[in-house]
Amino acid sequence: MTRKLNLIYNKLYTRFGTQNWWPADTTFEVIVGAILTQNTNWQNVEKAIVNLKQYRLFSPQRLYRLRKEKLAALIKPTGYYNLKAKRLKEFLNFFFTFYKGSIERMSLVNTEKLRQQLLSVRGIGPETADSILLYALEKPVFVVDAYTRRILSRHHFIKDAATYKEIQNLFMKNLKKSVKLFNEYHALLVRLGKDFCLKNKPRCQICPLR
DNA sequence: GACCAGGCACATC
């Protein structure tokens, strides 16, 4: 499986090149983006981020103080805006309660322990937690998303019923634990998914992996 | 107008 996974990576990298993830100006922005992009197009998230920046609200302190209703209105383009305002608030409460709003403090914690803490926040599930760990805090954790599952499933690398952890372990136990590799690999899978592995096209004749 | 997008929590069986 190690060989297979490396082969896939090489094919994707040769085809698509570096993806330059995560598209964000700051570490904190990665975290906010990770929550806002849940089941949503990234372009919509960008609109919300622009809104927040326009009002100079894009800092941990200011978002922490901002009223939830106001926050919801500003992130409207991301969809599920009431829910996501609540989730951002849940994260910020956690962030200030445990780490005084400091990424540096949070980043000092043991990765597995921090992962469990993030998962205990309402609104942060496995993909969001792992996105924060990998793309914001640069911990060697593989991120699994809908595209990852779909691609692996259609190529019969996993069962349809495979759990998040099973899929994540497939990568983490068979690849070098490298932040750079995990970063690029996940981004490339998303790229492949967007371009070739759409939900309503179960048979793709031009898949670059074939 | 249908379908989909870089999920998650919660209810119910």
Add this chain to the structure above:
DNA sequence: GATGTGCATGGT
């Protein structure tokens, strides 16, 4: 443990 549902805007 599996399965269903609400959350919602914007692009194709």
